[in-house]
Structures are given as C-alpha cells and as structure tokens.
Amino acid sequence: MAGGVVRYRTALAALVPLAFVGIFFAWPVANMIGLGFADGLGGFAEVFARPRTGRIIALTIGQAALATVICVALGLPIAHVLYRLRFRGQRLLRALVIVPFVMPTVVVGIAFRTLFRGTPLDGSFLAILLALVFFNVAVVVRTVGSSWEALDPRQEEAAAALGASPVRVFVTVTLRRLLPSLVSAASVVFLFCSTAFGVVLVLGGTMFGTIETEIWLLTTQFLDLRAASVLSVTQLVVVVALLAIAARARGRSLAQKRAARPRPIRRADAPAITLTLLTAVALMAPIATLVLRSLQVDGQLSLHNYAALGTTGSRNALVVPVWVALGNSLAMAAAATGIAVAIGLLASILLSRTPRSAWGRRALEVFDGVLMLPLGVSAVTVGFGFLITLNTPPFDLRSSVVLVPIAQALIALPLVVRSVLPVLRSVDSRMRESAAVLGASPLRVLATVDLGLARRPILAATGFAFAVALGEFGATTFLSRASQPTLPVVIYRLIGVPGGDNFGMALAASVVLAAVTVAVIASVERLHSNAVGAF
Amino acid sequence: MKKNLAIVAAATILLVGCTPTETDATPTLVLVTHDSFALSEGTLEKFTEQTGIEVEVQAGGDAGELANKLVLTKDSPLGDVVFGIDNTFASRVTGADVLLPYVSGDVTDAEAAYLLPDGSGGEYLTPIDSGDVCINIDHAWFAERGIAEPRSLDDLVKPEYKDLLVVEAANSSSPGLAFLLATIVANDEAGEDVWQQYWQGLIENGVKIAASWSDAYYVDFSGPSSEGDRPLVVSYASSPPFEPAGATGVMLDSCFRQTEYAGVIAGTKYEAEAKQLVDFLFSPTVQNDIPENMYVYPVNSKATLPEGWDQYPVPENPYSIDPAEIDANREEWLAVWSAIAQP
Numbered sequence: 060m061a062g063g064v065v066r067y068r069t070a071l072a073a074l075v076p077l078a079f080v081g082i083f084f085a086w087p088v089a090n091m092i093g094l095g096f097a098d099g100l101g102g103f104a105e106v107f108a109r110p111r112t113g114r115i116i117a118l119t120i121g122q123a124a125l126a127t128v129i130c131v132a133l134g135l136p137i138a139h140v141l142y143r144l145r146f147r148g149q150r151l152l153r154a155l156v157i158v159p160f161v162m163p164t165v166v167v168g169i170a171f172r173t174l175f176r177g178t179p180l181d182g183s184f185l186a187i188l189l190a191l192v193f194f195n196v197a198v199v200v201r202t203v204g205s206s207w208e209a210l211d212p213r214q215e216e217a218a219a220a221l222g223a224s225p226v227r228v229f230v231t232v233t234l235r236r237l238l239p240s241l242v243s244a245a246s247v248v249f250l251f252c253s254t255a256f257g258v259v260l261v262l263g264g265t266m267f268g269t270i271e272t273e274i275w276l277l278t279t280q281f282l283d284l285r286a287a288s289v290l291s292v293t294q295l296v297v298v299v300a301l302l303a304i305a306a307r308a309r310g311r312s313l314a315q316k317r318a319a320r321p322r323p324i325r326r327a328d329a330p331a332i333t334l335t336l337l338t339a340v341a342l343m344a345p346i347a348t349l350v351l352r353s354l355q356v357d358g359q360l361s362l363h364n365y366a367a368l369g370t371t372g373s374r375n376a377l378v379v380p381v382w383v384a385l386g387n388s389l390a391m392a393a394a395a396t397g398i399a400v401a402i403g404l405l406a407s408i409l410l411s412r413t414p415r416s417a418w419g420r421r422a423l424e425v426f427d428g429v430l431m432l433p434l435g436v437s438a439v440t441v442g443f444g445f446l447i448t449l450n451t452p453p454f455d456l457r458s459s460v461v462l463v464p465i466a467q468a469l470i471a472l473p474l475v476v477r478s479v480l481p482v483l484r485s486v487d488s489r490m491r492e493s494a495a496v497l498g499a500s501p502l503r504v505l506a507t508v509d510l511g512l513a514r515r516p517i518l519a520a521t522g523f524a525f526a527v528a529l530g531e532f533g534a535t536t537f538l539s540r541a542s543q544p545t546l547p548v549v550i551y552r553l554i555g556v557p558g559g560d561n562f563g564m565a566l567a568a569s570v571v572l573a574a575v576t577v578a579v580i581a582s583v584e585r586l587h588s589n590a591v592g593a594f
Numbered sequence: 595m596k597k598n599l600a601i602v603a604a605a606t607i608l609l610v611g612c613t614p615t616e617t618d619a620t621p622t623l624v625l626v627t628h629d630s631f632a633l634s635e636g637t638l639e640k641f642t643e644q645t646g647i648e649v650e651v652q653a654g655g656d657a658g659e660l661a662n663k664l665v666l667t668k669d670s671p672l673g674d675v676v677f678g679i680d681n682t683f684a685s686r687v688t689g690a691d692v693l694l695p696y697v698s699g700d701v702t703d704a705e706a707a708y709l710l711p712d713g714s715g716g717e718y719l720t721p722i723d724s725g726d727v728c729i730n731i732d733h734a735w736f737a738e739r740g741i742a743e744p745r746s747l748d749d750l751v752k753p754e755y756k757d758l759l760v761v762e763a764a765n766s767s768s769p770g771l772a773f774l775l776a777t778i779v780a781n782d783e784a785g786e787d788v789w790q791q792y793w794q795g796l797i798e799n800g801v802k803i804a805a806s807w808s809d810a811y812y813v814d815f816s817g818p819s820s821e822g823d824r825p826l827v828v829s830y831a832s833s834p835p836f837e838p839a840g841a842t843g844v845m846l847d848s849c850f851r852q853t854e855y856a857g858v859i860a861g862t863k864y865e866a867e868a869k870q871l872v873d874f875l876f877s878p879t880v881q882n883d884i885p886e887n888m889y890v891y892p893v894n895s896k897a898t899l900p901e902g903w904d905q906y907p908v909p910e911n912p913y914s915i916d917p918a919e920i921d922a923n924r925e926e927w928l929a930v931w932s933a934i935a936q937p
C-alpha cells in the first residue's frame with residue numbers, strides 16, 4: 060500500500076521535469092521537424108544522396124569527438140589540482156577557468172583570428188578544435204572536480220599502503236570511481252561541440268560545415284525545411300546513440316561515506332600543476348588579447364571604452380546603455396538558474412533511485428536521456444519551433460519575456476543534472492535506511508542525507524547554470540525583445556555596427572561579462588567552502 | 595420583465611463595448627523586424643502622439659530569418675507590420691500570401707525606382723531605406739606603396755592585386771551574398787556562367803573569405819579601425835563616414851544595392867492602423883532618422899541627410915537583379931559558389 064503511494068508520488072514528481080522539457084522542447088522541435096516531412100519521407104533519400112551530407116556528418120562527429128578527448132585529457136589533471144589540492148588563490152583559479160565558457164563566440168572568434176592571422180592555423184580545422192577546447196574544458200574541470208572533491212581518500216591510501224604504485228592507484232581506484240562523472244562531463248562536452256555554431260562558422264567559414272551550420276543555412280537562408288528536417292533527425296539519432304553509449308559506460312557509482320579534505324601540494328603533483336598552469340595561460344591568451352584591446356583607444360592606453368558603457372554607443376547602436384543590458388542579463392540568468400536548479404534537482408533525485416522493476420529502470424534511463432536532448436538539438440530548430448508552436452493560450456508566449464529564461468534553463472538543465480546526479484547516486488542507500496529506521500520522514504531523509512551530501516555539487520551546479528544562462532546567445536537573440544536585450548545580444552550588436560566607440564565598447568562589455576562571471580562563481584565558491592563546515 | 599431585459603441588453607452592449615475589438619480606441623501594433631533595426635528615442639513615440647496608436651517592436655534574427663519567420667508563421671502572424679524585408683528575400687515573402695497588398699500612397703515618381711517589379715513584391719512592399727554593398731579601399735595602404743587603386747571588378751583578378759581582397763562568405767553573410775550577386779550581374783552580359791570563371795580568378799588571385807562582416811572588417815581589413823593586412827574589403831558604402839575623414843573610400847564599380855521594405859502582415863486585426871504605420875515609416879520623421887541609426891540612406895526624396903553624409907559619393911549605377919530571379923536561383927548560385935570558393 061505504502062509502496063503504491065510512493066510510486067504514485069514519484070510518477071507525479073517526474074511529471075514536472077517531463078512537462079517542462081515536453082512543452083518547451085520536444086513539442087516545438089517535433090512540430091518543426093514535422094513541417095519538413097509534410098510531403099512524406101522522400102527527403103531522406105535525396106539528402107543522403109548528396110555527397111556533401113556524408114562529409115558534414117563525419118566532420119561533425121569527428122570534430123566533437125576529438126575536442127571531447129582533448130578536453131578530458133586536459134580537464135582531468137586540472138580538476139585534480141583545483142579540487143583535490145589546497146593552495147592560495149585556488150578559489151579565484153576555479154572561477155577563472157569558467158570564463159571562456161561564457162565569452163560571446165563572436166568576440167572570441169575575433170580574438171582567435173587575431174592571434175592566428177598570418178599563420179597556417181587561420182581558417183584551419185585545428186583552429187576550430189582549439190576554440191572548442193577553449194570553450195568546453197571548464198565543463199570537465201567543474202563536473203569531474205566537484206565529484207572528485209567528494210571522493211573518500213581512504214581507499215587510495217589503503218591501496219598505496221598495500222604497495223600499489225601511484226599510477227596503479229589512480230587507474231584502479233580513483234579513475235574507476237570518477238568514471239561516472241567523467242562520462243557525464245564528456246557527453247555534455249560532446250553535445251556542446253557537435254552543436255557548436257558561431258565558433259565553427261567564424262574560425263572555419265562554411266568550409267568546415269557541420270550538421271548544425273548546415274541546418275542553420277537550410278532553415279534561415281534557403282527555407283529548405285525538408286532537408287533541414289532530415290538533418291535534424293540525423294542529429295537526434297547521433298545524440299541518442301551517444302547518450303545510450305554514455306549511459307552504458309557510466310554505470311553506477313560506488314557508495315561513498317566520507318568526503319575528502321583537500322591536501323597540501325606534494326612533489327608528485329608537479330606534472331599536474333605544470334599542465335594546469337600551461338592550460339591556464341593558453342586559455343587566458345585570447346582573453347588577454349581582448350582585455351588589452353579593450354584598454355586601447357587609437358594606440359593609447361585608456362579607459363574610454365569602459366566609460367562609454369554608460370552610453371548607447373556611437374550613433375545610437377543600442378536601445379539601452381550597456382549597464383542596463385547587464386541588469387537584464389543578471390535578472391534573466393537568475394530566473395533561468397532558479398528554473399534549472401529546481402527542475403534539475405527534482406529530476407536528479409528521481410534518477411538517483413533504483414526502481415525494482417526492469418521496466419522502471421528502463422523508464423528512468425529514457426527520462427535521463429530526454430533531459431539531455433536540448434543540448435544536442437539545433438538552436439535554430441528549437442527557435443523556429445517556438446514560433447510555430449507556442450502561439451495559442453495557455454502557451455501564447457512568443458512575445459513574452461519569460462521565454463528567454465526558459466530557453467536558457469533548457470540548456471542549463473542538463474548541466475545541473477550531470478553535476479548533481481553522480482553524487483546522489485553514490486549516496487550509500489544504507490545511510491538512508493539508517494535515517495529512516497531512526498524515525499526520519501522520507502522528506503527529512505532526502506533533505507539531510509541526499510541533499511546534505513550533494514550540497515557542494517548543487518552549489519557548483521548553480522554557479523555553472525548561472526554562467527551558462529549569462530553567456531547564452533543563440534536562443535536569446537532569437538527570442539529576446541528589442542527593448543530588453545541581454546549583454547551578449549548587445550555585444551553582438553555593437554560589433555556588427557561600424558564606427559566610433561562601438562568595437563571598443565564591445566570588447567569592454569565582453570571583459571565586463573567575464574568579470575561578472577568570475578565574481579558570481581567566486582562568491583558561489585565562497586558559500587561552497589563555508590558549506591564544508593556543515594559536515 | 596421588460597425592464598430586466600433592457601438591463602441585460604444594456605449590460606451586454608456595455609460588455610461588448612468594453613472588450614477589445616477592431617475599433618478599439620488605442621490598439622497596439624506589433625512591428626516585426628530584424629536585429630539591425632534602430633531609431634532614435636522618441637521617433638516611434640511621435641507616431642503614438644499623432645495617431646494614439648502604440649507600437650511594440652519585435653526585433654530578432656537577420657533579414658533571412660525575418661523573411662522565413664513570416665512565412666512559417668503565416669497561420670498565426672507574429673505582428674501587424676513588418677520592416678526589413680530586403681530585395682534579396684522579397685519574392686519569398688510576397689509569393690507566400692503573408693502580406694496584404696498595400697504600398698504607401700505617399701510614394702511618388704521620385705522614389706519609383708525603388709519599387710519592386712509586379713510579381714516580385716511590387717504590390718506588397720513600400721521601400722524605406724537603401725544602402726550599397728561596395729568594396730572599401732584603404733587609401734593609405736595604396737598611397738604608401740605607390741600602387742594604383744583598383745577601379746573595377748575586373749581589376750581584382752589582376753596579378754598586381756594579388757592577396758589584397760577580403761570578402762564575406764556568400765552563404766553566411768548578407769554583404770557576402772550581395773557581392774556575389776554583383777559579380778553575377780557584372781558578368782551576365784559576357785555569358786551565363788562567366789561569373790564562375792571570374793570567381794575562379796578571384797580564388798587564384800588569393801581572395802580571402804571570412805565568415806562574417808565583423809570578421810572581415812575588424813580582423814582582415816587594413817583600415818584605421820582594423821588590424822589586418824588586406825586593403826580591400828567588401829563592406830558598405832556607408833562605412834567610410836565612420837572612419838577618420840578620407841582614410842577609406844568606396845570602389846564605385848563594385849556596388850550592389852540593397853533596399854529594405856515595409857509591409858502589412860496578412861491576418862492583422864488592425865489593417866487601417868497598420869497601413870498608417872507603413873506610411874509613417876516612409877514619412878520624413880522616420881526617414882530623417884534612418885541614416886544615423888541604421889547607416890543606410892532614406893529613400894524618400896523629401897528626407898534630409900545628416901551633415902557630412904553628402905561628402906561621400908553615392909554609386910550612381912549600382913548592380914541590381916529582380917528579386918524573383920534571386921529567389922529562383924539562390925540555392926543553385928550558392929551551391930556553385932560554394933563548390934568554387936569552399937571546395
């Protein structure tokens with residue numbers, strides 16, 4: 060009887076995330092794809108007969124896979140240094156690593172091209188790869204780092220005491236336990252890279268067309284919805300296949316009882332620290348270029364570009380001063396973070412349960428996959444889907460300002476789930492049982508055991524979600540209202556309008572966006588370290 | 595009983611009278627436009643002062659996205675008036691029943707050149723602004739080296755101008771497409787496919803293809819506000835006024851004219867008011883405000899240009915093509931171009 064009630068409640072709780080993703084993602088996307096198949100499925104044969112199509116699919120998967128491998132290889136040692144060791148300036152470094160993630164692609168594209176101009180890198184495939192790594196290495200560092208931080212170090216100590224070499228300890232003990240979060244991070248990076256748009260276009264031109272750039276071209280320039288739908292379905296198939304492989308590889312993490320305390324630096328950490336420093340320098344090079352250029356006016360050092368942020372740009376480039384746009388950005392990102400964290404937590408709690416029936420486990424796996432899909436589907440398809448779908452009450456939202464945080468939350472949601480879920484899954488069910496035996500109500504168990512243990516990853520995920528929402532451009536520019544632009548939209552506008560202070564202002568505004576991100580993440584990190592005292 | 599009925603009837607009339615209808619005293623019109631739309635503060639408010647009609651602006655996407663948005667939402671329109679459909683996308687919109695036939699009655703013979711041909715949007719679209727996409731020249735670069743500046747499209751394939759030109763990709767940038775169209779028209783008389791040989795020549799002569807305007811202008815172009823090393827860039831005729839006086843100029847024989855239009859969206863509840871807004875966009879109030887905000891020229895012959903704008907020559911015979919021809923050939927031209935320029 061009680062089991063029945065629990066199951067009923069579980070199903071009800073699952074409805075909230077499902078309804079959110081269903082209404083604001085699946086329904087619009089299905090409508091848009093359906094439009095392309097209005098005359099039947101003949102498009103498949105035709106599109107796959109084009110020689111271009113095979114090349115585009117291969118290139119999409121190839122560049123995303125390569126970039127993911129590089130991100131994991133670089134991200135792992137950095138996560139160790141930033142989350143397992145203890146040193147001064149660590150908090151700032153953790154916040155700095157995330158800066159590339161929120162930088163507007165149009166600005167980073169210019170920074171990269173300025174660095175690469177005149178070298179064989181300019182316009183090359185390698186340039187695209189480097190930029191993809193630049194944007195996404197933070198995903199690995201943060202996702203893996205926050206669960207590494209929660210690993211009980213006694214197992215490593217035991218293995219070492221029994222005579223295992225450091226490499227062996229790392230591979231057999233540490234890596235094995237990090238695998239769930241590592242696979243989580245890798246799949247998120249792969250999805251981001253396979254749907255990357257601005258970077259690919261700016262650095263490679265349409266020479267290195269991917270599925271994403273091709274869908275954009277077909278939908279916005281040619282209105283060839285038939286071919287666009289074929290590619291959207293292809294994109295979905297690739298994403299679902301990847302998620303299935305990831306789910307299998309991820310497995311279930313092992314039970315954890317105690318979190319680690321960060322330890323001081325040892326000599327053996329030297330290689331990891333060197334790599335971290337080198338990567339930090341490489342990540343900061345394009346950003347340093349931007350900062351330097353933002354401080355220059357006619358070759359002279361000047362704060363003029365920053366002073367100009369209080370204006371609407373030369374020749375009225377903007378509707379509102381840049382500071383007002385920053386305010387809009389913060390408000391919308393806060394709303395988006397609220398939505399993403401609330402729904403993501405609910406979903407993560409559900410996903411961390413182990414249903415007894417095989418059917419229930421399968422249902423959870425599908426549920427897990429559905430939440431990830433928004434990262435893997437073209438923003439153009441979602442955006443146009445919104446326009447043709449959300450046009451009747453109660454979802455007549457096309458002109459509503461709430462659509463912007465909703466779209467941002469859709470993109471932040473998978474990151475929340477992927478950061479929190481590995482830790483929730485690693486909670487020893489015996490702890491829950493003990494609490495229940497001692498008389499705690501199910502809600503109390505949830506609040507004290509599950510959420511208590513997952514506190515650090517939840518905070519980390521909140522900061523990350525905020526950063527994602529703050530930097531989101533693709534969906535935001537499509538949906539935002541002219542009178543309430545966000546900072547990335549304003550930066551894009553400034554850079555597209557020639558003359559006067561506009562270019563300098565765009566650079567200064569990008570630096571401000573980066574600084575605000577660092578400030579927000581650093582204050583979340585501060586909460587984070589205070590939280591350690593709680594247990 | 596009769597009295598009761600009267601009360602009910604009166605109440606009904608009142609209720610009906612209160613619900614918004616087509617004759618509502620102050621309707622709000624939604625103006626759908628692209629992300630480059632801008633007017634000075636207070637300009638649209640003058641329309642509200644004159645007519646009592648409020649205007650809400652919905653801006654987003656480029657000109658291509660705007661056109662496609664209208665086509666895809668024709669069953670539940672996004673707004674009442676559209677501004678920003680250009681001549682490269684006009685026939686897509688006018689061929690799809692998304693606009694009501696209306697051209698402002700204020701358009702005179704002086705502006706007739708901007709009207710589209712019938713069948714290509716002539717019945718639906720009122721011209722609002724116009725700008726030319728032209729090759730911009732960094733004068734100092736050529737002066738320092740004592741090299742003569744190129745004067746025509748044909749010069750660009752000559753060896754003395756090797757590795758000097760940067761253009762935008764025609765399939766990801768609107769000025770890039772405009773330049774491709776210019777080369778197609780320019781070579782049209784010599785034969786249908788001659789433009790392809792011309793592009794082959796440009797490629798052999800080291801043309802650089804950037805993804806977007808900002809990329810080409812700020813990274814590759816050698817002009818004062820850029821750091822690049824190429825003195826020739828595809829940009830706008832209105833770009834030189836934004837550089838230090840006389841630093842850059844326009845190659846007049848390379849220009850393609852882009853004209854932007856406004857129209858009434860089919861399905862609007864406020865047809866009469868929407869037509870008033872189209873008229874307002876064509877009126878000197880808006881037209882005088884356009885150059886400083888959107889960096890293009892007003893089409894209305896009664897508009898006055900801001901100070902300094904008349905110092906810069908306007909191309910007299912820019913290239914142009916019938917929008918219907920553009921729409922019919924766009925995919926094929928871009929596919930052929932892409933095969934040559936992005937193998």
